[in-house]
Amino acid sequence: MTKPRFVSAADVARLAGVSRSAVSRAYTPGAAVSEAARKRIHAAAEELGYRVNRLARTLHQDRSDLVGLVGGNFSNPYIAAQLDALSCALQGRGLQCLLMNTASAGADVSEHLARLLDYRVRNVVLLSGAAPDDLIRLCAQNGARMVLINRPPPPEGTQADLILADSARGGRLAAERLIAAGCRRVAVVVSGSRTTAKKARAEAFCAVMAARGVAVTTWADGANAYATGVEAARSLLARPGLDGIFGVTDEIALGVLNTARHELGLSVPGDLSVIGFDDAPISEWSSHGLTTIRQSLDALTAATLEAIDRPAEAPPTRFAVPVELVERTTVA
Amino acid sequence: MTKPRFVSAADVARLAGVSRSAVSRAYTPGAAVSEAARKRIHAAAEELGYRVNRLARTLHQDRSDLVGLVGGNFSNPYIAAQLDALSCALQGRGLQCLLMNTASAGADVSEHLARLLDYRVRNVVLLSGAAPDDLIRLCAQNGARMVLINRPPPPEGTQADLILADSARGGRLAAERLIAAGCRRVAVVVSGSRTTAKKARAEAFCAVMAARGVAVTTWADGANAYATGVEAARSLLARPGLDGIFGVTDEIALGVLNTARHELGLSVPGDLSVIGFDDAPISEWSSHGLTTIRQSLDALTAATLEAIDRPAEAPPTRFAVPVELVERTTVA
DNA sequence: GCTGTCACTGCACAGCTGTGCAGTCGGTGC
DNA sequence: GCACCGACTGCACAGCTGTGCAGTGACAGC
Structure with a gap:
């Protein structure tokens, strides 16, 4: 038995009796493919279990669909709530979340974080922990927009969106x-x-x-x-x-x-x-x-989305998240 | 001002005055590069902010370094603890976590989950929610090992590791x-x-x-x-x-x-x-x-790692996680 | 001086997809 | 019959990396 591999567009093309380009076009909205070909291709893809390889697709575009989410302790109740809300919202936008737990990094948090860039993340969102200067530089050099949530503002002139509760x-x-x-x-x-x-x-x-x-x-x-x-x-x-x-x-x-x-x-x-x-x-x-x-978690999530939606070359912005007193029973 | 893009090995090669192959080799342990070239290359990479593109590297290998982590509500305290422990452990193994929040999927959870395969994840770990049959089939067809934590066992003969607390x-x-x-x-x-x-x-x-x-x-x-x-x-x-x-x-x-x-x-x-x-x-x-x-969260994490370490073609296994009574103060 | 060895080095291709461009083929209008 | 048009289709290349293979140069041994 041969080692199982990922199914490629070439496999589908072979089975459907079309060129590989046709397969690619069958998954590109608005591309020119006959209805008959599209049907044959989808059937073949279904049979083989084909899925477009987004990693290869990324090579063609200047940004991937990946967003790096960085945090230190995901079992902290508020961080967990943030993570839950953010991952939902990002997926709703068709983006995926690459998680990065800085707790597993010993001394070299910086090197650990830089690994996110290895995956061509289009954004890095810091939920907790500090942002090392070299990471900020690295993101800027690679055109990956960086979002800092309630983090210290980086040195003057560096590129990073700030989301700050008051x-x-x-x-x-x-x-x-x-x-x-x-x-x-x-x-x-x-x-x-x-x-x-x-x-x-x-x-x-x-x-x-x-x-x-x-x-x-x-x-x-x-x-x-x-x-x-x-x-x-x-x-x-x-x-x-x-x-x-x-x-x-x-x-x-x-x-x-x-x-x-x-x-x-x-x-x-x-x-x-x-x-x-x-x-x-x-x-x-x-x-x-x-x-x-x-x-407000909603405001925080909305601001993060807005920051992420901005084009890579847009100047960094600062978003203010409103704050309010919630009266319960622990103060006289 | 030109649109910022990710730095590629070709850019580094140009600056360092070597071939692109040399750059690739400078980041491959054991490859043949002179010490002098390696130094020049690393210096150039540092200056430009270069990072090896793991997405492109994945094209060459049969599996990526990505593990899909699927959950429904990450703010559930136990799920959050699992996520925290697992992400730490996986990163320690040099793997990265691709998060998938099924709460954002409306009716078509299945389609949503299949999107993980778009990123050529080497494994899919289900922390909560059910595993649709077609997802299991899809994983098997693409050689991505699947791990179900406290999930219903899939139909006979399908490939999936089970991790079950007693x-x-x-x-x-x-x-x-x-x-x-x-x-x-x-x-x-x-x-x-x-x-x-x-x-x-x-x-x-x-x-x-x-x-x-x-x-x-x-x-x-x-x-x-x-x-x-x-x-x-x-x-x-x-x-x-x-x-x-x-x-x-x-x-x-x-x-x-x-x-x-x-x-x-x-x-x-x-x-x-x-x-x-x-x-x-x-x-x-x-x-x-x-x-x-x-x-035991430790046992659960250890079992997941063991399942993930198994080669794609190995037969599925079942791991038992021990269970114990913890006496506190809510039972007479 | 010649030959063999060794350490590098670069070319070229594979791996998978998206897309510009040229080509095919059928159909239509005259 | 001919020109033309529109809808597809496939080739070839780009995008980025890893690697087999051949080639280059230095250097030692005789």
């Missing part, structure tokens, strides 16, 4: 809400590897608090993960005094919330108010009811 | 645990679109209950989602009587759990015991503490 406004909303709840000693929890977006959320929060004369403790350590929130809560709440905590991410905030409630026996929002940022699907669950700053 | 044993473990807790009137919640795996979990559960003379109510409706658990709980617990519920998936079980506790004011496990299946990361969170049947 972190500063979000941070202010969170601060004002805690103040309205009567909090007088608060903390903000950021992950150690703080992206600009997360830093901006924290800084805007601190600025408002400073203006109102409220003392802020900053906890910055660990990954952007649930465990970080747990650790932060244990450490920050070891001694009483704190009455409000802002988790710079829902996942962190949920770690804080659960630890406060179930491990330390605090009443939220009775003893402590907790507020997050993102509005991940699970934040709404009745086990959490997390008050949080929502960055 | 659903029956899991269902039995769940039943026995509820019986040990003293439950006398129980329910099982399955989604409407029940896969064989989920059906098998429910059936094994029911069989044990029947053998012990315990009445079982079956709730089968809606998607495999949190909302299904919520609805089921509202409906099933409208009148008192039930003292144990088995959610065929952690996400469903969490919907039941949260609704019982926070909406209906029941004490779990005081008034009601709840048990799930999967052991998703969030089940462990102190806000839930869900007792559940764990299907």
